[in-house]
Amino acid sequence: MMKKLVPPALPLAVLVLASCSATPPAIPEPASSEASTVQGTAPTRIASEPDVTVSVMWAFDVTSIDEIREHADLLVAAEVTTIADRATFVIPGSGMPYTEVGLRVGDVLKGTPPDSDFIALYAGGTVTLQQVLDDSPKESAEKSGLTELTKEELSQRTQTYAYDEHVELVPGSKYVLALGHNDDGTYTIGPAGFAVFQLGGGTLSNDITGNKYAYEDLRLGWGEP
Numbered sequence: 147m148m149k150k151l152v153p154p155a156l157p158l159a160v161l162v163l164a165s166c167s168a169t170p171p172a173i174p175e176p177a178s179s180e181a182s183t184v185q186g187t188a189p190t191r192i193a194s195e196p197d198v199t200v201s202v203m204w205a206f207d208v209t210s211i212d213e214i215r216e217h218a219d220l221l222v223a224a225e226v227t228t229i230a231d232r233a234t235f236v237i238p239g240s241g242m243p244y245t246e247v248g249l250r251v252g253d254v255l256k257g258t259p260p261d262s263d264f265i266a267l268y269a270g271g272t273v274t275l276q277q278v279l280d281d282s283p284k285e286s287a288e289k290s291g292l293t294e295l296t297k298e299e300l301s302q303r304t305q306t307y308a309y310d311e312h313v314e315l316v317p318g319s320k321y322v323l324a325l326g327h328n329d330d331g332t333y334t335i336g337p338a339g340f341a342v343f344q345l346g347g348g349t350l351s352n353d354i355t356g357n358k359y360a361y362e363d364l365r366l367g368w369g370e371p
Contacts (some may be wrong), residue, residue: 177337195271196308203246208311208340209355220257220326223345223361224249225320227263233271237282243281243307245271247315247335257320266325268315270308279322282369311354313339320345321360 207213215221228248236244244267251262279292279300285292292300315321324341325333327335335341343350350359 159342196247196312198305198307199310200307201341202312204337208337209357211357211359214324214337215256217326218256218324218341219324220259220325220333221255222249222251222257222259222325223253223255223320223322224251226315226317229315229317231272232277233273235273235277236267239283242269242309243271243273243277244269244334249323252320257325257327260331260333264333266323266335268335269338270306270312272304272306275302275303275305278305305350309338311338311340313342313353322350 180328206217226247227250228246230246233243233245235242246265247268249264251259251264275292275295276297279287279295282292284292295303322343322345323335325335327333339354340352343352345361348361350361351357
């Protein structure tokens with residue numbers, strides 16, 4: 147189902163059955179700053195360490211803005227309006243859940259968004275241990291101890307997943323995002339944090355690589371899809 151900006155196959159994560167709070171961490175207020183089309187800066191450091199970190203080999207050089215541009219079906223400057231409290235295993239058996247993120251488009255750099263406001267999927271997020279059990283092969287679930295938990299424990303305890311190169315999105319903040327169009331019509335932000343660019347003062351920066359780009363130069367350079 148997923149293509150282009152997600153890996154073809156993910157290794158199953160090793161589960162750590164630690165009790166995790168279902169309450170999200172406090173979200174910092176975005177700093178105000180001017181950008182050429184969409185305004186605002188985006189504090190995008192991950193808010194807390196995930197319980198399960200997934201390492202993966204990408205199919206192309208994700209540190210290259212040219213490669214990100216080439217493989218993206220959609221590039222938009224957008225505000226994150228909502229982030230779902232719970233993720234889902236939309237690719238059964240992949241070992242990585244995805245979280246629904248609401249986006250409000252302010253500028254289109256490549257492709258055509260389905261609407262000015264739409265929902266995209268972002269790798270990682272928080273799931274209940276019941277969701278983990280339902281997605282896990284029987285042998286893996288038994289080894290991890292999931293099958294020994296009560297129904298109450300499975301439904302109340304949670305686990306948070308992320309890629310090694312994860313960037314936390316913040317509701318109310320603006321970003322330039324690279325997205326892939328999936329076979330089922332959905333859109334996925336990716337690959338990981340390499341697809342997330344902070345907006346600030348007319349420039350873009352990637353939190354993972356530390357690279358900075360001129361917003362206007364990139365917009366003009368990308369042109370039409």
